[in-house]
Amino acid sequence: MMYGATFTAWRAEAAAPWHAFTHHPFVEGLGDGSLPRDAYLRYLVQDYLFLIHFSRAWALAVTKAGTVDEMRFAARTLHALLNEEIALHVATCAAEGLDEAALFEAEELPQNIAYTRYVLDAGHSGDFLDLMAALAPCVLGYGEIGRRLAARTGETGAGEAPYAEWIGTYAGADYQRVCHEVGALIDSAVAHRLGSAAQDSPRWQHLSHRFETATRLEIGFWDMAFSQ
Template sequence: MMYGTTFTAWRAEAAELWHAYTHHPFVEGLRDGTLPREAYLRYLVQDYVFLIHFSRAWALAVTKAETVDEMRFAARTLDALLNDEIALHVATCANEGVDEATLFAAPELPQNIAYTRYVLDAGHSGDFLDLLAALAPCVMGYGEIGLRLAAARNGAQKNAPYADWIDTYAGQGNQQVCHEVGALLDGAIARRVGPSPQQTPRWATLSQRFAAAVRLEVGFWDMGLSG
């Protein structure tokens, strides 16, 4: 599943890293249910903290946008993160006896700090495109992973340990967001760089920023497995 031409090109240029991210042992453990529950909960706690910073990054996107449509999209995404996606983490952890106050106060692990601050720095030091390049791997990567894991699951696995996580990211709502972010990215590239972005010096810089964020996603999965 491809989410726009810009993302597809960046994904191809970072193909080896992208495969390491989307087929990481943590992801495969989600697929077949072998991921230790302790690792999943450690990931959920850190991902809650990550999503708080991710939300701040989308809030920053409002100030970096050049059009009202871009501002509205960033604001809608911020709302969805704070009021929908985070709810999965809160509900799952609550079932394990971890409340939201504990999640919010959880110490950030180094891999989490590295990734979230990289994304925020991309927005603060760069422009709207720099920020989108750093944000895209999380949005589209989880969408791609969700679809692949859902397709690999048969009907007998509907109640598998991580079915809720898979269904969230394979679901129609999240897939729609992935396509919309892809369209936002394509439109932002065309507006700022022009109709042939890969022929410009800016392209390599943005592609490298995207690849760096993918590398940090791999590190985030590593953190989930090893702590």
């Protein structure tokens, strides 16, 4: 169980779209360095906009949380997104000649709108578990992708390969720790609300479907990078 029992079960139930997401041509291009630079830059711009909405989703998680520990975790994650991850993303984009003002003013593409609004709607219309199921593919999928690409390429940080820094970020110890913590948070939240036999709960299939839908939207996000 890479990132917890709940994630492992959801991942297995969404096996086909999960493989399509984590082995997408965009991902494989990152791994072997063949990804066209314009596709990567298009992704970077849209990912900045995505992170803004992702931050809003974690802010919403604070209000949807059922325990103080859940609130603290969501608040820490929001802080890390706003003050660390977005800052790193801005620095990466600046190195590519894209300043933050240009990023913020960029047109948000339909695939980005569809994904981010789905996650936010899951939180607004549902509860903490709905929101976690919708957030999990991004958080944990990037961790899995980073680990796999690093194992294949040997990239664990900045290197000479075109996308070594990206791989190293998500394969690195800091991000992998976040993935394990989020996996544990989801397991705890599920046990707290659905009990020890969560997969027998009437809610299980609904949550699993949330996870699968978000995974399919991740595929669309990769596809977006190749759009003109």
